[in-house]
Amino acid sequence: MSRKKVEVRTAQKASKPSNRATNGYVHVAKPATASQIMRDLGISQARMKHLLQALNLAGAQS
């Protein structure tokens, strides 16, 4: 029984994509969402809207 378990675990491990980048230092993380990015930087949704509106007014947004 224990051998079966080990085989299952090995198979699961093998099917996972490698999370090690080429130089061996960096791991791939699950991407953050837009709201997580803004929240982490302390920018509220209202503030983001305001920033984008200001860019629109300045004609910077396509």
Added chain:
Amino acid sequence: MGGASQGGLAQRRVFLNVPYDAGYEQNFLALIAALISIGRIPRCAVEEPVLGRNRMARIFKLIRSCQVSIHDLCRVTLPPRFNIPFELGIAFTLWKLQGHKFIVLESKRYRMDVNLSDLKGVDPLVHANSPRKVVSCVLSELGSTGGAPDIEQVMEIFKHLRRVASKLKRSHKGSKVFYRPIFNALIAAATEQAVARGLINP
């Protein structure tokens, strides 16, 4: 925010330790475009006030809160700039103590072997001062093995940021992009573009 979600975000934060000069602005925009495209959160000392006694302590705290840091040694020339190697030293220590990851960038091949010979064994990624190459370095090191975005999509975001940056600099009366209000607006613009291109979720 709970501890678990903070830990999750730490994995996605990338501290940018790069020169804050006009000649580096394009590469800085390329770093922002590439990181946002792959759902990483760029963090840098620009967020911290220049004045104040504890700036270094705050920068240390910021580096420690990031899972990965990027250090560009391209300005290790005359006149000498010590901030970047100093903060690379902090990242190296964090790597030894708590598994922090760091990436070293250079503009010239083999120069680091001379300037920072103690770090032999760590291969810098050479960008030759080209924003496209900077994007390529970030995607190759931090992009997912299966689903990294196409470099052309990231370059489109970079070009958009270039337009946005020039407008913002005019609005802020000639400030460089290494200025907190401009940095925040650039992040907002890059995030909006990445969502619109389906690279990250809203």
